[in-house]
Amino acid sequence: DTAVSQTPKYLVTQMGNDKSIKCEQNLGHDTMYWYKQDSKKFLKIMFSYNNKELIINETVPNRFSPKSPDKAHLNLHINSLELGDSAVYFCASSSTSKTGELFFGEGSRLTVL
Amino acid sequence: AQSVSQHNHHVILSEAASLELGCNYSYGGTVNLFWYVQYPGQHLQLLLKYFSGDPLVKGIKGFEAEFIKSKFSFNLRKPSVQWSDTAEYFCAFSMNTGFQKLVFGTGTRLLVSP
Numbered sequence: 729d730t731a732v733s734q735t736p737k738y739l740v741t742q743m744g745n746d747k748s749i750k751c752e753q754n755l756g757h758d759t760m761y762w763y764k765q766d767s768k769k770f771l772k773i774m775f776s777y778n779n780k781e782l783i784i785n786e787t788v789p790n791r792f793s794p795k796s797p798d799k800a801h802l803n804l805h806i807n808s809l810e811l812g813d814s815a816v817y818f819c820a821s822s823s824t825s826k827t828g829e830l831f832f833g834e835g836s837r838l839t840v841l
Numbered sequence: 842a843q844s845v846s847q848h849n850h851h852v853i854l855s856e857a858a859s860l861e862l863g864c865n866y867s868y869g870g871t872v873n874l875f876w877y878v879q880y881p882g883q884h885l886q887l888l889l890k891y892f893s894g895d896p897l898v899k900g901i902k903g904f905e906a907e908f909i910k911s912k913f914s915f916n917l918r919k920p921s922v923q924w925s926d927t928a929e930y931f932c933a934f935s936m937n938t939g940f941q942k943l944v945f946g947t948g949t950r951l952l953v954s955p
Contacts, residue, residue, distance in 0.1 A: 732884075761942070769929055771885075771945040784942050818884065829875070830943055832885040 731755050732833040734819050740839045741809060748805045749836045751819030759783075760802035761820040761830065762794060771818070777802055778824065806838075814840045843868045845932050845946035853952045854922050862917040862949050864932030872934045874915040875943065876906055879929040888930070891915065902926070924955045 732753045741747055753760065761784075762774040776784035777796040791807045806813060816837045820830040848863040866872060876888040889900025896908040906917045915932060932946040 769879075769948045769950075771931065771948075773942050773944075776942060829887060829890060830885075831887075832877075834884040 732819055732821055732831050734817075734833040734836050736836060737834060738837050738839075740841065742841055743809055743811060745809050746805070746807045747809060747838070748803055749817055749819075749838070750801070750803045751833055752801050753819075753821040753831070753833075754800065755821055755823075755831060757821035757823045757831070758799050759822045759824055760796065760799070761822070762802065762804050763818040763820060763832075765816040765818060765835070767815070775802075775804075809838075809840045811840050814838055843934075843936070843944050845934060845944055847930075847932055847946035847949050849949045850947070851950045851952070853954065855954050856924055857921050858953075860917070860919040860922050860926075860951070862930055862932075862951070864915045864917065864946060865913050866915065866932075866934045866944075867913065868934065868936060870936055872936060874906070874908055875933045875935075876900065876904070876915075876917050877931045877933060877945075879931065879948075881928065885931065888917070922951075922953045924953050927951060927953045 734751045759778045761776045763771050765771050774788050775794040780796045793805045796802045816835040818835045819833040822830045844867045846865045874891040877885040878888045879885045889898050891898045891908045899905045904919050908915050929948045931948045933943040935943050
């Protein structure tokens with residue numbers, strides 16, 4: 729039973745399109761994250777939600793909009809996709825009682841053509 | 842700004858060789874330290890972590906890391922690597938205040954040849 733699951737795993741789309749990636753965790757965690765891993769494997773945090781409230785919002789274009797309908801779900805919507813958005817997007821979750829220890833999903837590889 | 846520096850970008854070893862991957866972080870306060878591993882095509886998994894106490898921590902698969910506060914370092918070691926250790930290794934830290942976010946290093950790609 730997957731702890732942090734993301735869909736879709738692969739996404740190929742044209743520039744200018746809008747797409748969403750969904751994430752769900754069944755670990756009972758209260759904090760969820762989106763990380764972006766670029767082609768050089770560098771991981772950078774984008775957003776974090778704690779109990780459905782946005783707590784971390786790094787310097788990310790406002791074309792990216794996270795939504796957390798409940799604390800087990802964190803979705804990422806991207807408008808007007810650009811070539812530079814091509815990356816692997818990782819969802820993660822953690823418990824605030826377990827400082828900084830994240831559990832990652834398998835990643836969603838987005839390719840913008 | 843807080844950052845993590847991993848000195849080795851690519852490491853190639855033969856099986857049974859010893860491994861040490863360097864990691865230095867940049868932050869003056871109390872930190873929690875982590876090593877994550879990403880096997881080819883897979884998600885990141887926690888290898889080991891340091892929160893407090895004994896600065897030498899042991900993780901899964903025979904890995905260990907030592908926190909040296911004076912050097913802001915948290916190097917990863919394994920006495921004898923195996924082919925299955927081929928992966929990308931990421932050092933990370935979080936600040937011990939407020940809501941946590943992990944700051945990752947740029948990763949070290951380890952290739953172990955049989």
